[in-house]
Amino acid sequence: MHAYVLYGQQDIRLEERAMPQPQAGQVLVRFGYGGICGSDMHYYFKGANGDFVVKHPFVLGHEVSGTVVETGPNVTRLKPGDLVAINPNLPCGACLQCRQGRENLCPNVRFWGSASTMPHTDGAYQEYVLAQERQCCAFPAGFNPGVAAMAEPLA
Template sequence: MRAVVAHGAGELRLEERPLPSPAPGQVAVRIRYGGICGSDLHYWRHGAVGDFRLREPLVLGHEVVGEVREVGAGVRGLEPGARVAVHPATPCRECRQCLSGRHNICPHTAYLGSAARFPHVQGGFADVVVVPAEQVLVLPAGLDLRRAALAEPAAVAWHAVGRAGDVTGKRVLVTGAGPIGCLVVAALHAAGAAEIVVTDVHAAPLAVAAAVGATSTVQVGTAQAAELEGMAADVAVESSGSPAGFDTCLNGVDRGGLVVGLGLLPPGGTAVAANAIITRELRVVGSFRFDLELAEVLTALRSGMLRAEPVITSVLPVGRVSEAFETAADPAASCKVLLDFQASDG
């Protein structure tokens, strides 16, 4: 089978790997679509994501959907041909976090396509992927695989909005209109936010944000940015992963407001306007990955409550993987780029 493998900074290969078979309790999924994430781009460009460096070749990808190909012994409720989404996380289910129901912050989690462990956890950008049966969710009837490919990043956004609490009727600021930021906008819209203001340095992603529910957009670095002064949002969600974006959130919420940190900041010490947290008595919470939200998101995608389709800006066959990664790496020209593992390379 084919697999998209990172061998180091700048080394991305489409190579042959042995076709895997499921062991008892496992499921083999024939992948149709895989969404290229920021972490995939970091492994390709830098050979690392934060402190997690490649120490062996790594099959990338954790945003994958497809059809069940084969099930291992003892698996019930999943039949070959069923259209499914794959939850990328395998928590330990034994630590304090897992036992308290917070599997998404389990310190021992194995995550598809991650170099956080050694040996690395090989990812989902392959023709066939084998995972534990409990990580496989059957799609709701009527939800096509292309839309379902957004479920994993949308669950990240859904979890972040959940961390903000009830946003019904509230004014919300979102910094960063990348794929996750735009999906945060879609989730906020679904949750009943009255006003959603989105910032980004590029015009194209702001157009996507508007298409999924932003009530207004602000391009950073232009005269339009003055509109943020005195905004006094109830909630701000930082999804750009930049210190400047974090400061915009800290200064953009009203006194006593809430900031949700979602975008991963550069590793090491990061200077932010911490005094604003103290003097304006702000609440700041983190948001990391997701847990059970994937099932909720699949239902919301099926019903149309989650307006996410405009986030997909390109779908390219896996045979053109280098072009797909180059496209995904240009935020001025793309939002979410999907790899199609069952399309011809033409």
């Protein structure tokens, strides 16, 4: 599969990557539509977004929708063919905040398409992405996938 990989300021390359395989609780999503966030622009044009400097190659993109193509074990809400928007936040699930159901306050959160952590966290500007089922918001059949991609910036 193909991925757009950012190496640094104005250095983005199309690369071939291995096809990911969904594990327990994960879904494989084929990229459909994506927005370009201000953070994507900063990483591309400046090689940084505030204090978060590109230190090694990673994939941008976190405002996305796509189609579920495969599900891993223990996935119960989604099935192949479902249109989903993906929440780009990846809370750790283990800290006190996460255990108390306040994942939005997780001090260890990772964010798709961000250089805020080491290693940097890949985003969704690639043909296929793995997401946790809990990250996905399903939309009804016939819903506009371009509009679905705007779920994150409109939230």
